[in-house]
Amino acid sequence: MCGIVGLFAKTPEFESQLGHYLTPMLLEMTDRGPDSAGVAVYRNPVPDGQVKLTLLSTAPWFAWQDFENALRYAFPGVTGLWLMGNHAILTAFAASADLAGWIRANYPAVRVNSSGSTIEIYKQKGLPAEVAHNFGVSQFVGTHALAHTRMATESAVTTEHSHPFSTGEDLCLVHNGSLSNHNRLRTQLQKRGIHFTTDNDSEVAAGFLTWRLMEGDSLEAALDRAIVELDGFYTFAIGTRDGFAVLRDPIACKPAVIAETDQWVAMASEYRALAVLPGADQAESWEPAPGRIYSWSH
Amino acid sequence: MVHHFDLAHASTRDLNHALHAFNGTDNDTAWQIKNANGLHNLAVGLDAPLTVDIEGHVGYYCAGMNKFARVTVHGNAGPGVAENMMSGVVRITGSASQYAGATAHGGLLIIEGHASSRCGISMKGVNIVVHGSVGHMSAFMAQSGRLVVCGDAGDALGDSLYEARLYVRGNVAGLGADCVEKVMKDKHKYEVDGLLREAGVSGADAAEFRRFGSARKLYNFNVDNADAY
Numbered sequence: 001m002c003g004i005v006g007l008f009a010k011t012p013e014f015e016s017q018l019g020h021y022l023t024p025m026l027l028e029m030t031d032r033g034p035d036s037a038g039v040a041v042y043r044n045p046v047p048d049g050q051v052k053l054t055l056l057s058t059a060p061w062f063a064w065q066d067f068e069n070a071l072r073y074a075f076p077g078v079t080g081l082w083l084m085g086n087h088a089i090l091t092a093f094a095a096s097a098d099l100a101g102w103i104r105a106n107y108p109a110v111r112v113n114s115s116g117s118t119i120e121i122y123k124q125k126g127l128p129a130e131v132a133h134n135f136g137v138s139q140f141v142g143t144h145a146l147a148h149t150r151m152a153t154e155s156a157v158t159t160e161h162s163h164p165f166s167t168g169e170d171l172c173l174v175h176n177g178s179l180s181n182h183n184r185l186r187t188q189l190q191k192r193g194i195h196f197t198t199d200n201d202s203e204v205a206a207g208f209l210t211w212r213l214m215e216g217d218s219l220e221a222a223l224d225r226a227i228v229e230l231d232g233f234y235t236f237a238i239g240t241r242d243g244f245a246v247l248r249d250p251i252a253c254k255p256a257v258i259a260e261t262d263q264w265v266a267m268a269s270e271y272r273a274l275a276v277l278p279g280a281d282q283a284e285s286w287e288p289a290p291g292r293i294y295s296w297s298h
Numbered sequence: 299m300v301h302h303f304d305l306a307h308a309s310t311r312d313l314n315h316a317l318h319a320f321n322g323t324d325n326d327t328a329w330q331i332k333n334a335n336g337l338h339n340l341a342v343g344l345d346a347p348l349t350v351d352i353e354g355h356v357g358y359y360c361a362g363m364n365k366f367a368r369v370t371v372h373g374n375a376g377p378g379v380a381e382n383m384m385s386g387v388v389r390i391t392g393s394a395s396q397y398a399g400a401t402a403h404g405g406l407l408i409i410e411g412h413a414s415s416r417c418g419i420s421m422k423g424v425n426i427v428v429h430g431s432v433g434h435m436s437a438f439m440a441q442s443g444r445l446v447v448c449g450d451a452g453d454a455l456g457d458s459l460y461e462a463r464l465y466v467r468g469n470v471a472g473l474g475a476d477c478v479e480k481v482m483k484d485k486h487k488y489e490v491d492g493l494l495r496e497a498g499v500s501g502a503d504a505a506e507f508r509r510f511g512s513a514r515k516l517y518n519f520n521v522d523n524a525d526a527y
C-alpha cells in the first residue's frame with residue numbers, strides 16, 4: 001500500500017497557498033505509507049538558458065562547501081546552490097546531463113532527484129510529518145505539486161527508494177502498486193542507456209517513461225505504451241512542467257479519486273485526503289476509469 | 299428521537315461503539331452522523347433496525363456486515379460499501395467505488411450514482427440496484443441474489459457466475475466466462491419491477507432490461523472434460 005496526492009492550482013491565490021493545502025493532504029495519507037515520503041513541487045522557474053537540479057546527499061555528513069567549490073571550478077556557469085537539510089537546489093547555465101554526469105563521476109554519494117527548469121523533488125525516509133516539517137512543505141508556493149507516502153512491499157526502505165522518481169526534464173512519477181516484470185524491463189532499459197540507482201520497481205516505470213519520451217513519444221503516447229509493457233498493479237501520478245496526469249492499470253485494484261473546483265484540481269488515493277481542501281464536499285468528484293489517461297495543464 | 303453524532307469531535311470507534319450498544323435489540327432510533335470526510339469503517343456491524351443517515355462522502359467498508367439497519371450515505375462511498383451485508387437497506391445517494399456489496403448475503407443495496415469495478419463480487423443473496431452504470435468484473439463469481447443495473451455494465455460481466463440473476467438496461471461491454479444472456483420472462487420483469495420500486499428508480503421500465511445468468515457449464519463438472527484436469 002502507498003498513498004498519492006496531487007494538487008493543481010487554477011488561480012494565483014491558490015498557488016500562493018499550494019503548500020498550505022498540500023501538507024494536510026500528505027499527512028492524511030500517513031497510514032497508507034509511514035515508511036517514507038516525498039514531494040515534487042513546481043515553482044520558481046529559472047531564467048531561460050539555466051537549469052535547476054535537486055540534489056540529495058546520501059552521506060550522513062557531507063561537505064557541501066567543498067562540493068560547491070569543485071562544481072564551480074568545473075562549471076563556471078553555476079548561479080547558485082541552496083541547501084535544505086540533506087538536499088540542495090543547484091541552478092546553472094549548463095546542460096543538466098553534463099551536471100548530472102559530473103556529479104555521478106565525482107561525488108557518487110550525491111543523487112540527482114530532479115532536473116529541469118521548475119521541478120524540485122524532496123524525499124526522505126521517515127514519517128510524512130517529519131518530511132513535511134524538514135522541507136517546509138506548508139510554505140511552498142507553486143503551480144502544482146505531487147506527493148507520495150510509501151509502504152514498501154518489494155524493496156528496501158531508504159531515501160533513495162522513495163518517490164517521486166524523476167523521469168526526465170521537469171517530469172516525475174509517483175506510484176501506488178507493484179510491478180511484476182520490472183527486473184526484465186530494467187535490464188532492457190539499461191541496454192538503452194537508462195541509468196538506475198536502486199532495485200525499486202517504480203524507478204523502472206519512471207525509467208520506462210524516460211526512455212519513451214527520449215524516443216520522441218508524447219506523454220500520452222508513452223503512457224499508452226506503458227499500459228502494454230508494464231505488468232502489474234498501479235495508480236500513477238505523473239508531474240509535468242505544466243500540470244499532471246493520472247493513470248490506473250486496466251484491472252484498477254489500486255484506488256484513486258479526482259475532484260475539481262474553480263480553484264483547484266486534486267487527486268488522491270482516498271477521498272479523505274481531498275476532504276481537507278476548500279469546497280471539497282461540494283466539488284465534482286469521480287473515480288478515474290481503468291486504463292484511461294487524465295491530464296491537466298496550465 | 300434523533301441522535302446526533304459529529305465525527306469532527308469523536309472517533310470512528312466511538313461512533314461504532316455507540317451504535318453497537320443497540321445490537322441484538324429491536325430499537326429503531328434514528329441517527330444523524332456529520333463530518334464523515336471519507337473516514338473508513340463507519341456504521342459497520344450494526345445488528346438492530348436503526349435508521350442511520352451519514353452526511354458527506356465515506357471511505358472504505360461503510361455499513362459492512364449490516365443487519366436490519368437502514369443506512370443512508372448522503373454522498374459517495376469508497377471501496378467495499380455494504381461488504382458482507384446480511385439484511386437491511388444501504389443506500390448511497392452518490393457513486394460507489396469498487397466491490398460494492400461484495401459477498402453480501404441479504405438485504406438491499408441501492409447506489410443512486412454509478413458503481414465502479416467488481417460491484418457485487420461473490421454476492422450471496424443480496425439485491426443490488428444501481429441507478430447508473432457498473433464497472434468491469436461486476437458480479438464476478440456471484441452466487442445468488444439479483445443485480446439490477448439501470449445504466450451500462452463494464453467488461454466481463456458475471457464472470458464465473460453461479461446462480462445470481464443480472465439485469466442490465468444499457469449496454470454490456472462484454473460477458474465473462476460462462477455468463478450468457480437469457481430470456482426475459484414476465485416473472486423476471488415482475489422481479490425487476492419490484493426491485494426498481496423498492497430502490498426508488500423512476501423513469502425505467504422493467505421491460506427495457508435484459509437478463510444474464512450462468513450457462514452452468516463452468517461450475518458443474520462435466521465428465522467429458524475429465525482429460526483437461
